[in-house]
Amino acid sequence: MNFSRFQILLGHAWRPGGCGGFPLGRHSSRWLAWTALLLLPLLGKAAGGGTAVPPAAQAAAGEKTAFSAEETRGVWMWSSDVRQEGAEAAAERLSRYHINKVYFLVKGLSGRVCYPSKLVPAGRSDRDELKEILEACHKRHIEVHAWFIFHSDGVWARSHPEDVMCLAGKRGAWDQGPQPAKDAQTAHICPLSEDYRAHFKGLIQEVLDRYPVDGIHLDCIRYTDMLYCFCPRHQALAATNGIDVAKVREAIYKTLYSPKKNSEYYFDLYRAGDRDVTGWVHMREGEIDRMVKEVRALVKTKSPSLVLSAAFMPEGGELDDAYALCHYAQNYATAGSLLDYILPMSYHKTYGKSPAWVAQIAQNAGQKSHRPVYSGIQAYGKDSPGMEREAKDNAGRAMPKNLSPQELRETILAVEKQGIKGFVLFRYGSLTDQMWEDLPL
Numbered sequence: 001m002n003f004s005r006f007q008i009l010l011g012h013a014w015r016p017g018g019c020g021g022f023p024l025g026r027h028s029s030r031w032l033a034w035t036a037l038l039l040l041p042l043l044g045k046a047a048g049g050g051t052a053v054p055p056a057a058q059a060a061a062g063e064k065t066a067f068s069a070e071e072t073r074g075v076w077m078w079s080s081d082v083r084q085e086g087a088e089a090a091a092e093r094l095s096r097y098h099i100n101k102v103y104f105l106v107k108g109l110s111g112r113v114c115y116p117s118k119l120v121p122a123g124r125s126d127r128d129e130l131k132e133i134l135e136a137c138h139k140r141h142i143e144v145h146a147w148f149i150f151h152s153d154g155v156w157a158r159s160h161p162e163d164v165m166c167l168a169g170k171r172g173a174w175d176q177g178p179q180p181a182k183d184a185q186t187a188h189i190c191p192l193s194e195d196y197r198a199h200f201k202g203l204i205q206e207v208l209d210r211y212p213v214d215g216i217h218l219d220c221i222r223y224t225d226m227l228y229c230f231c232p233r234h235q236a237l238a239a240t241n242g243i244d245v246a247k248v249r250e251a252i253y254k255t256l257y258s259p260k261k262n263s264e265y266y267f268d269l270y271r272a273g274d275r276d277v278t279g280w281v282h283m284r285e286g287e288i289d290r291m292v293k294e295v296r297a298l299v300k301t302k303s304p305s306l307v308l309s310a311a312f313m314p315e316g317g318e319l320d321d322a323y324a325l326c327h328y329a330q331n332y333a334t335a336g337s338l339l340d341y342i343l344p345m346s347y348h349k350t351y352g353k354s355p356a357w358v359a360q361i362a363q364n365a366g367q368k369s370h371r372p373v374y375s376g377i378q379a380y381g382k383d384s385p386g387m388e389r390e391a392k393d394n395a396g397r398a399m400p401k402n403l404s405p406q407e408l409r410e411t412i413l414a415v416e417k418q419g420i421k422g423f424v425l426f427r428y429g430s431l432t433d434q435m436w437e438d439l440p441l
């Protein structure tokens, strides 16, 4: 295993971002939109696509591009962006650059929320930022999806310390019993806590009942890494399933801690079908799958037309997904298949990959999940004021590397060329003016 990558993952480097312009679909959808705009009143129905609208006619209509419902030009957005810029100005910018979906952070790692909740304290303002962005975006026909982070919650950790995840720990400390992480920033909550699951779903229900959101967007719906969770609940469940927990811990020790460590040891045991390691990995996957299933039931009960999506780690889109399953327990084939669509956080530059990798991950992910997949694209061009503090609340410590406007444009075009039907940029506040200007249409 690549330890530098592992360190970044602990800090949750990855956030979804977004989207693209897409050749075939774009032409037909442009035609449909133009037709709908100008001819519908005369014809009473839309024509069936085909002939592209002449550029002069588009210019006359002020219509540079359009996207059908299946195509996504999205951004992930923090509530701090609304506080700093104002919802109207932000939505106007989104509209100008033809963004049609916003994934708006409602609950970050801190556990606080950006609206007046009856369940948890508000974040850094007493404004209702969710209401503000919804009103500004909906009048411009931009969807707003409420974005919730699952695996960490500082507010919950302070009031329920017994629910904080426990580390595998080094071998010399095993006889001291399970140890929760001491770092206050890593308030990872054990997914076996039924109280936390109910709390998480309660927040989603509260948003669904009070706001006309277009969907729920799950993030960090996974483990942070293989070091967790060895709490008493997990040890008991493993015993019930006939899993030798000591053997699992030993394998983690040999992979990460031993002076003679073999960074592939745990993954090789998994690939070889080792009974205890595979049992442990599948048990953790089952916890995540069940959470997605429960949220789906809640969302679809509210309205079948509401969308459930999620940001997934990109390694699960690799053909060999042992790394992702062993660390994150996030399975595109099982949890992914429960979603209406998936956004892999394929931030290629931070991973040292090419733009072609972004498209490849989306294609693999679609084949595994049988769901639509839109590429999450890293779109960091600047650091905004206060970002460090916000990042701790929202998305962890490590941040993706910066891209140039040209690199962002090339990545979107590479994704488009491979037929991926959408992109989501991570994240709204990190794009420079030039990056916005250079977005492909």
Ligand SMILES: [Zn+2]
Binding pocket: 165, 166, 190, 191, 192, 229, 230, 231, 232, 233, 234
């Ligand atoms: Zn646990």
